[in-house]
Amino acid sequence: MDRIPxxxxxxxxxxxxxxxLYDRLALNLENDLIAMVSKTGARGVLxxxxxxxxxxxxxxxxxxxxxxxxxxxxxxxVVVGMQPAVAITLVELGLTLQGVHTALNVxxxxxxxYDRTDxxxxxxxxxxxxxxxxxxx
Amino acid sequence: MITMSKDTMQIVREQDVVPFRNRVxxxxxxxxxxxxxxxxxxxxxxELVRNMLKYANGGKITxxxxxxxxxxxxRLIFADEGPGIENIPQAMQDGFSTGxxxxxxxxxxxxxxxxxxIKSVVGSGTTVTVTHWKNGR
Amino acid sequence: MNQSAQLLKKKKKTILENxxxxxxxxxxxxxxxxxxxxxRRQSEELLDKLTSALEKGNTEDIYNSDFEQVTDILSDIxxxxxxxxFSPREVTLYVLSLKQAVTDVxxxxxxxxxxxLYKEILQFNKLIDSLSIHTFETYLRGxxxxxxxxxxxxxxxxxxxxxxWDGILALPIIGTLDSSRTQIVMENLxxxxxxxxxxxxxxxxxxxxxxxSLVAQHxxxxxxxxxxMGAECIISGIRAExxxxxxxxxxxxxxxxxxxxxxxxxxxxxxxxxxEVKKKNANSFSGKVIR
Numbered sequence: 001m002d003r004i005p006x007x008x009x010x011x012x013x014x015x016x017x018x019x020x021l022y023d024r025l026a027l028n029l030e031n032d033l034i035a036m037v038s039k040t041g042a043r044g045v046l047x048x049x050x051x052x053x054x055x056x057x058x059x060x061x062x063x064x065x066x067x068x069x070x071x072x073x074x075x076x077x078v079v080v081g082m083q084p085a086v087a088i089t090l091v092e093l094g095l096t097l098q099g100v101h102t103a104l105n106v107x108x109x110x111x112x113x114y115d116r117t118d119x120x121x122x123x124x125x126x127x128x129x130x131x132x133x134x135x136x137x
Numbered sequence: 138m139i140t141m142s143k144d145t146m147q148i149v150r151e152q153d154v155v156p157f158r159n160r161v162x163x164x165x166x167x168x169x170x171x172x173x174x175x176x177x178x179x180x181x182x183x184e185l186v187r188n189m190l191k192y193a194n195g196g197k198i199t200x201x202x203x204x205x206x207x208x209x210x211x212r213l214i215f216a217d218e219g220p221g222i223e224n225i226p227q228a229m230q231d232g233f234s235t236g237x238x239x240x241x242x243x244x245x246x247x248x249x250x251x252x253x254x255i256k257s258v259v260g261s262g263t264t265v266t267v268t269h270w271k272n273g274r
Numbered sequence: 275m276n277q278s279a280q281l282l283k284k285k286k287k288t289i290l291e292n293x294x295x296x297x298x299x300x301x302x303x304x305x306x307x308x309x310x311x312x313x314r315r316q317s318e319e320l321l322d323k324l325t326s327a328l329e330k331g332n333t334e335d336i337y338n339s340d341f342e343q344v345t346d347i348l349s350d351i352x353x354x355x356x357x358x359x360f361s362p363r364e365v366t367l368y369v370l371s372l373k374q375a376v377t378d379v380x381x382x383x384x385x386x387x388x389x390x391l392y393k394e395i396l397q398f399n400k401l402i403d404s405l406s407i408h409t410f411e412t413y414l415r416g417x418x419x420x421x422x423x424x425x426x427x428x429x430x431x432x433x434x435x436x437x438x439w440d441g442i443l444a445l446p447i448i449g450t451l452d453s454s455r456t457q458i459v460m461e462n463l464x465x466x467x468x469x470x471x472x473x474x475x476x477x478x479x480x481x482x483x484x485x486x487s488l489v490a491q492h493x494x495x496x497x498x499x500x501x502x503m504g505a506e507c508i509i510s511g512i513r514a515e516x517x518x519x520x521x522x523x524x525x526x527x528x529x530x531x532x533x534x535x536x537x538x539x540x541x542x543x544x545x546x547x548x549x550e551v552k553k554k555n556a557n558s559f560s561g562k563v564i565r
Contacts, residue, residue, distance in 0.1 A: 020155050053176065054158065056183040057242055080504060084464030085176035087502040091495045092177065093245035094231060102504035104471055173461055274454060
């Protein structure tokens with residue numbers, strides 16, 4: 001079964017989507033991410049979609065779902081690197097991803113997450129205990 | 138409108154969606170469609186193919202390169218033998234859905250392409266025809 | 275088989291010569307735009323196709339498939355000529371001068387049969403008239419294409435994206451904002467945001483004559499797309515009368531950051547980026563000495 005790898009980076013989870021998504025794959029991502037947020041108590045989720053050429057209403061809904069579900073578990077979601085053509089298409093489609101934070105690239109997305117979760121000052125103490133690990137189950 | 142090339146694809150499983158989207162992209166690149174218009178067309182196609190899989194367990198798609206008044210475009214015909222749509226004006230409204238989707242599929246798709254036509258007979262199937270011109274108008 | 279077709283076949287050479295001669299004697303012939311050889315080749319091809327169409331017995335309906343080749347050639351010629359800058363008179367005369375050439379020959383050949391002559395000439399006239407209408411229609415279409423292309427070009431050049439500060443882009447919009455223009459504005463703006471990694475874009479609409487609900491919708495779309503990319507968009511240059519119409523039309527811009535002038539938008543952008551611009555020394559730019 002195809003899965004998209006989820007990386008843990010300190011208090012955040014990092015997902016880079018490098019393949020063309022079909023519905024099942026997107027649904028798996030939603031399930032895996034939410035399970036992972038719950039397991040690790042992550043404070044933020046960063047989804048990099050710079051390599052994604054198509055975001056349709058289903059995929060948009062999954063992104064919105066991830067954001068809402070994470071928020072209930074006290075984690076912020078930021079979607080980074082959306083291509084201009086994808087953004088224009090989503091707006092035309094009528095999907096504005098309310099409630100999802102966006103940033104231009106991974107670096108700015110990380111800054112935003114630190115900003116949103118007030119972790120900049122306390123970050124070092126939390127980081128010490130855990131080594132980053134890959135998620136593959 | 139003159140048809141310059143014609144090709145058909147059968148869609149039966151969700152995995153067929155990715156090769157179909159690639160095929161649409163190939164055709165769009167072939168006629169020199171800009172990236173934004175390519176993305177709009179493929180997103181629209183992606184919405185329609187999902188509907189076809191969800192409500193009719195698949196169907197047949199005809200992909201054509203067409204020409205009108207010297208301008209090239211792509212026409213996609215989605216024909217299924219599903220239950221059909223009872224109330225088309227209602228299905229074309231933003232936010233209406235019989236399934237659990239956002240209800241942006243049909244109306245959003247119509248906004249993404251230049252020409253949109255839907256015909257449906259309850260009990261025997263639905264045919265959706267979309268056309269998108271090279272320069273998007 | 276009808277008379278005209280036979281005649282056209284038999285007398286092809288004479289007709290062609292006459293036709294070319296008619297075209298050449300016409301004052302308005304644009305020798306600068308088309309060579310004699312080219313003219314001859316075009317004319318001969320058209321005459322051949324016309325003859326074979328007439329041989330099928332159809333002398334009336336030029337939209338019938340018998341005439342497809344003839345109308346195709348004519349469309350081709352008129353569209354090319356429209357692009358080359360021929361006047362409508364020149365393009366239509368091309369077809370109409372054939373009428374003279376053919377009727378001259380008919381007159382000579384059918385002199386002793388006036389009834390047939392009359393009928394044939396009438397029929398042929400009607401046909402050529404239809405063909406010249408067709409030519410004119412396609413000529414107009416060719417011109418329209420030229421206009422469309424120029425509109426595209428104007429749109430392209432009239433939407434510059436300016437980098438006003440590190441991380442701040444400005445896009446002054448001048449003229450009406452319709453949907454195709456909005457597309458170009460959006461594409462340019464978003465691409466430039468990616469290229470420069472800018473966080474803030476200022477859309478200045480001081481040069482937009484009027485904002486109605488459609489224009490407002492286009493502005494809202496542009497702002498939404500910018501936000502999806504992860505940047506913020508400020509709309510500036512909202513004049514009093516534009517503010518009035520927006521409120522009168524009941525357009526909701528409350529989700530959008532708006533400012534009256536570009537400078538106040540820039541100030542807002544500075545504060546969003548936590549930048550501070552201040553005067554170094556109060557006396558440093560108090561005046562200029564004119565020498």
